[in-house]
Amino acid sequence: MRSKKRFSKFLTFFSVIAALMLVLAGCGGSGGESKSSDQITIDIMQVKVEFNSQFKELAKIYEKENPGVKINITSVGGGTDYLSQLKTKFASGDEPTIFSLSGPVEVEQFKDKIVDLSETKAAELALEGTLDAVTTEDGQVIGLPYNLEGYGLIYNKNVFEKAGINAEEILTYEDLEKAVKTLNSKKEELGIEAVFALPGKEKWVMSNHLANVYLAPEFNHSVLEAWNSPTVAFEKSDEFKRMLDLQAKYSIQPVLNLDYSQQVEQYFSLESVAMIQQGNWVYPSIYQMDSDFAENSIGMIPIPAEGLEGHLPVGVPNYWAVNSNKDEKTIQAAKDFLDWMYTSETGKDYVLNEFKFIPAYGGYDADQISDPLSKTVYEYSEAGKTIGWVFSGYPVSWEPDTFGPNIQKYLDGKMSWDELIEDSIVSWEKLKK
Amino acid sequence: MQNKSVTFWLFLTPVLLSLSLVVIVPLLLGVFYSFTNWDGLTFTQFVGFENYIQIFQNDSFINALWFTTKFTIACVILLNITGLGLALLVTRNLKSKNFLRTVFFMPNLIGGLILGFIWQFIFINVFDFVGRMLGQEWLLGWLSNETTGFWGLVILMVWQMAGYIMIIYIAYLESVPQELVEASEIDGATSFQKLRYVIFPLVRPAFTVSMFLTLSNSFKIYDQNLSLTNGGPYDSTQMLAMDIVRTAFESNQMALGEAKAVIFFLIVAAIALTQVYYNKKREVEV
Numbered sequence: 021m022r023s024k025k026r027f028s029k030f031l032t033f034f035s036v037i038a039a040l041m042l043v044l045a046g047c048g049g050s051g052g053e054s055k056s057s058d059q060i061t062i063d064i065m066q067v068k069v070e071f072n073s074q075f076k077e078l079a080k081i082y083e084k085e086n087p088g089v090k091i092n093i094t095s096v097g098g099g100t101d102y103l104s105q106l107k108t109k110f111a112s113g114d115e116p117t118i119f120s121l122s123g124p125v126e127v128e129q130f131k132d133k134i135v136d137l138s139e140t141k142a143a144e145l146a147l148e149g150t151l152d153a154v155t156t157e158d159g160q161v162i163g164l165p166y167n168l169e170g171y172g173l174i175y176n177k178n179v180f181e182k183a184g185i186n187a188e189e190i191l192t193y194e195d196l197e198k199a200v201k202t203l204n205s206k207k208e209e210l211g212i213e214a215v216f217a218l219p220g221k222e223k224w225v226m227s228n229h230l231a232n233v234y235l236a237p238e239f240n241h242s243v244l245e246a247w248n249s250p251t252v253a254f255e256k257s258d259e260f261k262r263m264l265d266l267q268a269k270y271s272i273q274p275v276l277n278l279d280y281s282q283q284v285e286q287y288f289s290l291e292s293v294a295m296i297q298q299g300n301w302v303y304p305s306i307y308q309m310d311s312d313f314a315e316n317s318i319g320m321i322p323i324p325a326e327g328l329e330g331h332l333p334v335g336v337p338n339y340w341a342v343n344s345n346k347d348e349k350t351i352q353a354a355k356d357f358l359d360w361m362y363t364s365e366t367g368k369d370y371v372l373n374e375f376k377f378i379p380a381y382g383g384y385d386a387d388q389i390s391d392p393l394s395k396t397v398y399e400y401s402e403a404g405k406t407i408g409w410v411f412s413g414y415p416v417s418w419e420p421d422t423f424g425p426n427i428q429k430y431l432d433g434k435m436s437w438d439e440l441i442e443d444s445i446v447s448w449e450k451l452k453k
Numbered sequence: 454m455q456n457k458s459v460t461f462w463l464f465l466t467p468v469l470l471s472l473s474l475v476v477i478v479p480l481l482l483g484v485f486y487s488f489t490n491w492d493g494l495t496f497t498q499f500v501g502f503e504n505y506i507q508i509f510q511n512d513s514f515i516n517a518l519w520f521t522t523k524f525t526i527a528c529v530i531l532l533n534i535t536g537l538g539l540a541l542l543v544t545r546n547l548k549s550k551n552f553l554r555t556v557f558f559m560p561n562l563i564g565g566l567i568l569g570f571i572w573q574f575i576f577i578n579v580f581d582f583v584g585r586m587l588g589q590e591w592l593l594g595w596l597s598n599e600t601t602g603f604w605g606l607v608i609l610m611v612w613q614m615a616g617y618i619m620i621i622y623i624a625y626l627e628s629v630p631q632e633l634v635e636a637s638e639i640d641g642a643t644s645f646q647k648l649r650y651v652i653f654p655l656v657r658p659a660f661t662v663s664m665f666l667t668l669s670n671s672f673k674i675y676d677q678n679l680s681l682t683n684g685g686p687y688d689s690t691q692m693l694a695m696d697i698v699r700t701a702f703e704s705n706q707m708a709l710g711e712a713k714a715v716i717f718f719l720i721v722a723a724i725a726l727t728q729v730y731y732n733k734k735r736e737v738e739v
Contacts, residue, residue, distance in 0.1 A: 101702075103702070103705070104493065104702050107493040107494050110494055111493075111494060125705075129492060129494065129705075220597075220686070221683070221685055221686070273594075274593075274594040274597040275597075276594075276597040276598070276685070276686045277577055277594060277595075277596060277597040416704055416705055416706070417700075417703070417704030417705070417706065420699065420703055420704065421513060421688070421699075421704060424687075425686075425687035425688045426687070428685065428686045428687035429686075429687045431686075432597075432598055432686055432687070434687070
């Protein structure tokens with residue numbers, strides 16, 4: 021008797037829940053489908069929050085010029101948050117028209133949902149090499165580059181001058197080592213605490229950026245080749261080691277305690293170190309700390325690598341992709357907008373002066389690039405003296421879980437260099453099986 | 454009777470609904486996905502226990518589990534000693550006892566993330582400065598290796614939660630009947646004997662409560678871990694919750710992350726159920 025009653029209560033419980041869920045589901049499904057048919061809406065979801073407000077301004081201008089089009093922009097910062105939000109959007113059916121992806125790993129996950137963009141004007145004008153990572157085997161272009169970014173050794177011109185070193189002449193490792201030793205011996209005179217600030221806390225600085233210089237040649241500078249490679253050889257492991265050792269030895273100590281903001285803001289911007297290994301993206305931070313110093317006293321030189329002297333690692337951090345689940349008209353409108361942004365005069369002006377992008381497309385006036393680091397990057401890429409970014413082709417989770425921690429273990433003396441290389445190779449092969 | 458049942462369910466519905474939407478359904482989905490190759494968007498096949506096997510083939514989860522266990526043990530011991538010590542201090546006849554209670558409880562009101570960043574500054578900059586001034590080697594380079602990272606986390610956790618545990622002990626200490634204490638004094642008990650044979654037996658339920666509170670809180674810690682060490686150096690101070698988040702959202706192995714979360718859930722549930730069991734037992738006794 022009692023158990024029967026219990027059972028019926030149980031049943032009521034579930035039927036109530038089931039009924040309510042149905043009601044809720046009904047609500048969700050019926051809403052939102054009542055837009056007028058001649059209005060085209062482009063929903064954009066993208067990862068670069070730094071230029072969110074400028075991007076929205078540009079979209080407003082476009083809406084004014086093209087009355088039938090409405091553009092909604094959502095920017096989600098931080099690589100991990102963005103990707104999970106994008107997935108949620110796709111899973112819930114509220115899919116964006118244009119979204120950003122950051123290389124083959126993410127492209128792979130979304131490749132069934134992306135349209136071919138090879139017919140667009142922007143794709144034609146894209147600088148050589150910038151489309152490699154998003155070109156499929158059958159020649160489809162499934163992404164358009166945002167911009168270019170590059171990194172190297174950013175140095176303090178005042179300190180170098182005082183020490184009597186000409187940074188432009190540093191090409192080989194030997195040159196650099198000599199310069200570093202000179203700087204180190206004159207530390208007090210120059211008013212610096214150390215030559216480098218190597219942020220050992222930030223795995224990516226070492227395992228993505230630094231390692232890339234020495235891994236790129238074995239993958240022919242192609243991110244896709246890296247992505248498809250079943251193994252990694254570390255052919256230039258010795259060069260990689262001595263460069264890492266050099267930075268670690270002459271850095272602020274302990275390196276494993278240094279993070280990105282200490283490296284860029286506390287030590288470099290306040291002129292406590294002579295050099296840091298970073299990219300053009302640090303410019304706004306340095307500018308905020310000391311605008312005069314940023315404008316006049318910093319420069320960037322390539323990280324020396326044998327056979328690649330005077331080459332700077334330049335790559336595309338993010339790509340635009342257009343959703344193939346949308347109807348023909350919306351897809352066309354999305355393509356038009358991207359074309360307009362990168363090829364029209366208004367768009368170009370915004371890309372250069374408001375977004376402060378290093379353009380990944382031809383037809384831009386390089387003199388208009390205002391900050392010295394970006395200018396250096398553009399000059400190297402125009403001259404074709406670049407090293408490809410292969411690190412976004414590392415196997416998923418290889419860098420954060422294995423390679424990066426291994427380098428930190430090496431710096432802490434918990435792992436020998438040979439173990440580091442061997443373990444990282446084994447892990448790459450395991451992940452690529 | 455029928456009527457009562459309808460209103461009964463009507464009033465219960467909002468709770469049941471929200472509970473099922475945010476707890477039960479996601480939990481079941483999570484368990485379901487842990488048996489597939491789900492990548493956050495779609496899944497193509499069931500893989501059985503493969504995700505669970507993979508967890509134990511990879512070091513990261515085991516390391517995190519071991520580190521979390523060590524951390525929990527250290528925290529439970531230190532937290533209870535500090536909490537009880539503070540409680541004994543502020544239940545004495547001190548003029549400033551109300552002020553002290555507030556001060557000791559205060560860290561608990563600050564969010565874990567902010568605390569982590571504050572202590573990061575203390576460990577790295579202040580410790581370094583003091584260490585250099587006094588020539589104390591051991592104060593240099595905190596958080597740059599596993600040992601200091603571990604103790605840094607323990608110190609942070611103890612500093613934050615000791616005040617909370619103190620409050621629990623205070624509640625029990627104040628309910629100790631004064632007659633008993635006085636009687637023991639008349640019998641000539643020393644302060645230690647008073648503590649050991651009169652007060653401790655009477656505040657024993659507080660031990661159980663505090664024990665499990667500290668146990669489950671230390672085990673589930675994430676934000677302090679994130680802001681203080683972020684798992685570094687080389688993931689040696691990465692705890693379970695952080696390992697799960699990283700697997701799912703950084704390495705994008707959603708299904709594997711789900712499987713780890715299920716194991717994590719089972720461990721936490723085991724702790725919680727033990728807690729309930731012991732508390733029930735206690736209730737009968739008192």
